Amino acid sequence: MEKDYEEMMEEFDDMDADIEAKKVLIEEAKQIDESQDWNAVSRTINDLKRRWKKIHYSDSVYEDQLRDEFEGIIDKFYAKRDELYDENKKLKEQLIEKAKEVSESDQWKEATETVKDLMEEWKKIGTAGRQTDDELWDRFNEARQKFYDRKHDHWKAMNDRFSEVKDIKKDLIEKAKALQDSDQWKATSDKYRDLMDEWKSAGSAGREYEDALWQSFCEARQVFYDRRNEHFEQLHARQEENYEKKKQLVQHAGLIAGTASYTRENTETMKNLSVQWKEIGSCGRDKENEIWTSFRTKMDDYFDGLRAFNDQKHEDWLERMKDTIAHKNEQIANQKRQIQRLNDDMNGLVSESDLGDMEQEIQQKEKFISQLEKEIEDIESKINEG
Structure with a gap:
């Protein structure tokens, strides 16, 4: 009788230990961090379930309540997992549609970047479930592969064109060299612009040749442009010198006009200033009109005054x-x-x-x-x- 009692008490102690162990697992389940990725959460849940199964089950109402509570917590995580799977599935289906759309694009560079970006986005999206992931990936990869196949066919056709373009551009380089020594600055500049338009219209000669051809073309053009720049630098220097000379003439004319002294000497000086003006040459379009207006104003001031002076002089003589x-x-x-x-x-x-x-x-x-x-x-x- 005493032995049966001891066995019964040991059994009760074991039940209490089992219950406490299950309570610990329930608390651990409650503490699972939902912010972790689902793989980590899944490993934690599987570990809890494995440990739960190892604990002896005693057929009691209370243990059934603990089991229901534990499974309820786990079920909530599975429900959230299913929601996450659904969301990830929708996101991946959106990427599939975008991939299908871009697979038809002929904007190869932009489309290639887009396909790469879609791939990076795909990697960042979590799982939608293994079976669903496989099916979605097949569809996504099919759209990508379609684009890359079209791109491959395009570049294969382009390679056939590269040789033709290379010959065209070599001819343009020779034409550019033939114009290097021209002194017809405007006409030759126009011809170089035409050659540039032809160059652009020809298209690419391919990565292997394009840079070298372009460098040769630019070097041929640059010889002329350097000569043209030197010519206009010298021209601008002369024009600036002419501008300074004409400013002095304007100042001289202004001083004489300001005296209101209409002597024969002053009149001859003003006429001589006009002669000097014509001999100096242009200051350039930007400054010529402005400096000419200033000079013309001073000349008009003097000769208008001279006419008025002579008119008055004549009136005085007539009166006499x-x-x-x-x-x-x-x-x-x-x-x-x-x-x-x-x-x-x-x-x-x-x-x-x-x-x-x-x-x-x-x-x-x-x-x-x-x-x-x-x-x-x-x-x-x-x-x-x-």
């Missing part, structure tokens, strides 16, 4: 001539009055000697009047000519 004519007419009138008085006196009682003197005086006055009238006529003639 009119005053002179008026004065001479007054002299004529005065002489005529004196002649009239002498004639009146001659009708009076005068001696014969006085009469002779008076006649002589009248003749002198008439001669003076004729002289004055001639002077007036000359003045009026000058006025009409002016």
Whole structure:
């Protein structure tokens, strides 16, 4: 009887130990980190299940409750796994559709990068389940392979074209060399642009030859461009020198115009500045109009002033001539009055000697009047000519 009691107590102790062990496994199951990848979670769950099975099962309501709790926790993880599988399946199906779309592309470089990117995305997506993964991978890989097969066929055809393009570009290089020594800067530049257009239109001669051909073509063109650059550098230097010379002419013209002194010397100097301007040469399109406008303004200021000065000078001379004519007419009138008085006196009682003197005086006055009238006529003639 005592032995049966001891065995029963040992059995109860074993049951308690089993229950505690199962509680520990339940707590471990609750502590599983869901943020881990599913493979790690799966290994942990399998380990817990294996350890659970090793624990003796006693047919009791409480142990059934523990089992249900443990399996419920595990089932939640499997449910989340299934959700993850479904999500991963959808993501992979999206990549498959993108791969199918890009497999039809003729933009080889961009499409190749896209296919590579899709592959990298595929690797980052977790599993959708082994069987599903295999089926999805076959579909994805089929789309990729279709693109790579088309790309291979394309480049095979391109290789046949490379030889033809190589000959075309060699001919363009020879044409570029033939133009190197030309001094027809604009016309030759246009021809080089045409050669460049032909080069671009020809397409690629293939990676093996393209770089070397391009370098030869550029070197042939560069000989001309270096000569052209040197020519225009010298031209620009001359134009800059001309610009400085013309600025000095503008300054000189401005100083003379600013004096408002319209002497013969100043006028000759201004005319000489115009002659010098023409002899200097161009400053270049960008600066020529601006500096010419400044120079023309100074010249206009001076010669407009000169015209106004001459007009005023002429007006003053004309006024003086009119005053002179008026004065001479007054002299004529005065002489005529004196002649009239002498004639009146001659009708009076005068001696014969006085009469002779008076006649002589009248003749002198008439001669003076004729002289004055001639002077007036000359003045009026000058006025009409002016």
